[in-house]
Amino acid sequence: MKKYIVFALTLLASLQSCKKDGPTFTPLASLNVADAVIGGRNVKLNTNVRDSATLYSYKLFQIVAGESPIKLYPTNNPAAPYFDQTRTTVNGGIYSMFLTGTASAPENVFVKDEIPPFSQDSIVRVRIVNCSVNSSAISVTLGSAPTATIFSNIAYKSVSAFRDIELKTRLAVGGNIFQVRDSSGTLLASYTLPATGLVSVASSRFKNITLVVRGLAGTTGGTDAFGIYGMTNY
Template identity: 30%
Template structure:
């Protein structure tokens, strides 16, 4: 299964005074978790100024493109996000945001909610370090399903809630380390209704013990539940790589 992440690296020039200027970068990951936002959302890092939709960064639902980067030169970053094709009256953006990005920090902006009531979850990410001597990966869990009941997360075959329990909308756990050794090929995680135990979505986190390349070892990920509670076709467990701070 292919898990792709959109990373937008924001170049920031921050002035502490008229005489002294520090420059650096902040890392921003954008995730489209808005159900029925097909074919995509598009970004405008110039706020609501006119953009060329054909060349704009497109965020597909439940996906992102690691190869697309966007650069800016300020710590206060204006970001407008539109539905593509644009169906809002008077070309109004779905989101009109101002992000405050600190040099050296790593952020994730989850676009969630619905097309009629858009919402966001903005996190400063501090994933754990995995030393060479510790063959492991880190995973945290988040419920991004607007209007959902609380959910639990378990490894397949284990008790409900074995990994996380009673996650309400926009609740996120800390990182848990999992072994990423040659004897383990995958982990299967299941999101369930906490009250009833009904399965909502599941995901295999694989590519752990490939002889040629271990795609998971020493890295960190966010496993997100996305979708609309009333539409099972939108239910999805999404794996997102979480990057280490640039500090």
């Protein structure tokens, strides 16, 4: 009988130990990095040597939530990071880092994203960020209604709220063309949301995207030409 009692106590202790030593989960947050640094290079995050945010594009990374060290550095010069600070993040949080400025004087915009839920309507939710270091405040119109402003007075390093844009299967002519204008209404650049692809009419309907204004205002050629590119936001 004594042996059975000892065995039962041993089994109970073992079960309690297993319960305490169960699986643990690392709290994670998402970080969407947009690389719009004038004269910059592709960017890597912390010790992740496999993935890069390519210049004038973006990459979605995961980071450990909490007091999160974030080091974003160009692939050609890891010793001169574009950003190297700690940010407080929450488990399951979604964040965006817009890298801007120049390679010799990088700047950034770090935001906690409040992503709207998927829509049941045929729309895309769009926001815009101005990462053109020498631009004045800009506005945005649609090609289908060039006199109606959908975003206005977006200064350098400003990020707009998301706005619903109609994106029906049968689009109005120019309904997928976003036009960037200066304060006088002069057209500076345009971006056509393509029919297919990761950021496109087909994949973005019901979802959310960010349009990044990039490059040097007044520059029409070369790598750092003024323009726009899109990035996904779920």
